[in-house]
Amino acid sequence: MSGEEEENDAELKIGDEFLKAKCLMNCEVSLILEHKYEQLQQVSEDPMNQVSQVFEKSLQYVKRILSRHQLTEFELCVLGNLCPETAEEAVAMVPSLKTKGRAHSDEAIEKMLNDLSLVKRFE
Amino acid sequence: MFFHIVLERKMQLHPSFFGRSLRKNLVSKLIKDVEGTCSGRHGFVVAITGIESVGKGLVPDGTASAFVTFPVKYQCVVFRPFKGEILEAVVTLVNKMGFFAEAGPVQIFVSKHLIPDDMEFQAGDMPNYTTSDGSVKIQKECEVRLKIIGTRVDATEIFCVGTIKDDFLGVINDPAAVA
Numbered sequence: 001m002s003g004e005e006e007e008n009d010a011e012l013k014i015g016d017e018f019l020k021a022k023c024l025m026n027c028e029v030s031l032i033l034e035h036k037y038e039q040l041q042q043v044s045e046d047p048m049n050q051v052s053q054v055f056e057k058s059l060q061y062v063k064r065i066l067s068r069h070q071l072t073e074f075e076l077c078v079l080g081n082l083c084p085e086t087a088e089e090a091v092a093m094v095p096s097l098k099t100k101g102r103a104h105s106d107e108a109i110e111k112m113l114n115d116l117s118l119v120k121r122f123e
Numbered sequence: 124m125f126f127h128i129v130l131e132r133k134m135q136l137h138p139s140f141f142g143r144s145l146r147k148n149l150v151s152k153l154i155k156d157v158e159g160t161c162s163g164r165h166g167f168v169v170a171i172t173g174i175e176s177v178g179k180g181l182v183p184d185g186t187a188s189a190f191v192t193f194p195v196k197y198q199c200v201v202f203r204p205f206k207g208e209i210l211e212a213v214v215t216l217v218n219k220m221g222f223f224a225e226a227g228p229v230q231i232f233v234s235k236h237l238i239p240d241d242m243e244f245q246a247g248d249m250p251n252y253t254t255s256d257g258s259v260k261i262q263k264e265c266e267v268r269l270k271i272i273g274t275r276v277d278a279t280e281i282f283c284v285g286t287i288k289d290d291f292l293g294v295i296n297d298p299a300a301v302a
Contacts, residue, residue, distance in 0.1 A: 014205050023124055024126060024127050032170065032172060
């Protein structure tokens with residue numbers, strides 16, 4: 001625990017190793033893990049037995065967080081890549097936010113953008 | 124938070140596994156040894172995504188061990204919680220001391236003292252913490268945004284302590300659930 005007293009995520013004291021590392025957004029993680037899972041499915045009939053509990057839990061977790069936002073992974077990645085600052089900009093870039101009868105309110109969109117910017121802070 | 128990092132490990136392989144499938148054997152042993160494990164420094168190794176390099180094998184001096192050591196550099200996805208980090212977790216257990224929540228492979232405990240004062244514990248079939256007007260409820264399976272205030276590492280997992288007493292923390296409103 002000795003090294004941990006100095007760590008503080010809020011002040012970006014997370015160790016050189018992690019400051020230089022690539023942070024992954026939940027949508028990126030779900031893509032990687034799903035891809036790996038599919039690869040395992042091709043090799044064996046019961047991929048669930050082959051993956052560790054850590055893998056399973058992580059996959060379930062990211063899928064759950066993503067589904068709460070009610071956006072497809074693609075939309076989430078586009079928003080993450082482009083970092084629009086206002087809801088108007090976001091809808092211009094990802095028109096499907098307002099179609100498909102899902103009608104995300106401007107407030108909900110602003111909230112999602114805030115969440116994304118929290119993550120972007122590290123990059 | 125999830126990270127994509129490069130780690131190095133010295134893999135030991137018995138010469139009986141040498142031959143055409145040497146690399147394949149090394150990689151499957153690496154995956155078996157490392158995926159799902161946890162260290163204080165890197166957190167949980169969730170999945171190995173690629174092998175960067177396999178160094179030259181080092182044959183040990185003497186005859187004590189026949190195992191040859193190969194330094195392997197590999198890329199992997201890790202989950203490493205940090206003190207001060209804010210993340211979302213799913214509540215798994217509620218009791219009068221506080222509640223437990225899970226974020227991926229990590230368990231986080233939020234003590235009663237770090238739950239806003241206006242929330243009281245209600246025992247019963249579905250124990251929960253509720254505000255006096257019943258507008259906000261924390262119970263099993265609900266999602267909360269919390270801040271990690273401390274981490275502890277033991278041999279196989281990282282355990283965290285968190286708070287929901289700050290601004291913008293607490294139960295995440297799911298519009299679908301409200302309706």
